[in-house]
Amino acid sequence: MKRHIPGLHVESKNAEAFLEGSFLVRVDHMNFRWHPQKPCYVISFSVLEPSEFHLRHISARVYCTQKALWRLNWFLRDFGYDVDLLGRDEVDEKAVLGLTGVIRTSRKTLNGRSFQNLDGFAPADEWETLSMDPGEGIQGPEGESNGVQLHSD
Numbered sequence: 001m002k003r004h005i006p007g008l009h010v011e012s013k014n015a016e017a018f019l020e021g022s023f024l025v026r027v028d029h030m031n032f033r034w035h036p037q038k039p040c041y042v043i044s045f046s047v048l049e050p051s052e053f054h055l056r057h058i059s060a061r062v063y064c065t066q067k068a069l070w071r072l073n074w075f076l077r078d079f080g081y082d083v084d085l086l087g088r089d090e091v092d093e094k095a096v097l098g099l100t101g102v103i104r105t106s107r108k109t110l111n112g113r114s115f116q117n118l119d120g121f122a123p124a125d126e127w128e129t130l131s132m133d134p135g136e137g138i139q140g141p142e143g144e145s146n147g148v149q150l151h152s153d
Helices: 066-078 083-087 124-131
Strands: 021-033 040-049 057-063 100-110 113-123
Touching: 021 057, 021 124, 057 066, 057 100, 057 113, 066 083, 066 100, 066 113, 100 124, 113 124
Parallel strands: none
Antiparallel strands: 021 040, 021 100, 040 057, 100 113
């Protein structure tokens, strides 16, 4: 059986558009994905600040390879993960839920596919300082900047 579905061949208008910039977020889901070469955690964040993105979600991967463990450690440390569990090299996915912190994101395109990249992390109490950075622009779904841009005369 064949079905005609208008618009199927057209790339969607960013149904889940990528957000770029710095955001105060809360961890909603964290699931381990096993892969022989690149095991990772898929993490879903809810945006808390800036307020214009309050109902948006960001999903990204944090890899668990030997070379990438420093990033997982950085994420857990800055989001206030239990120090005892971290000291025992244990990640409890339920203990991560609800933790808040700051993430810096960008979009990366590889082989024609776009991915949400996590460029950095910071503790939630640094949000006020980081959100006041005048050079920090937040890119919305269409690439428009919502931050303050300084221009020389």
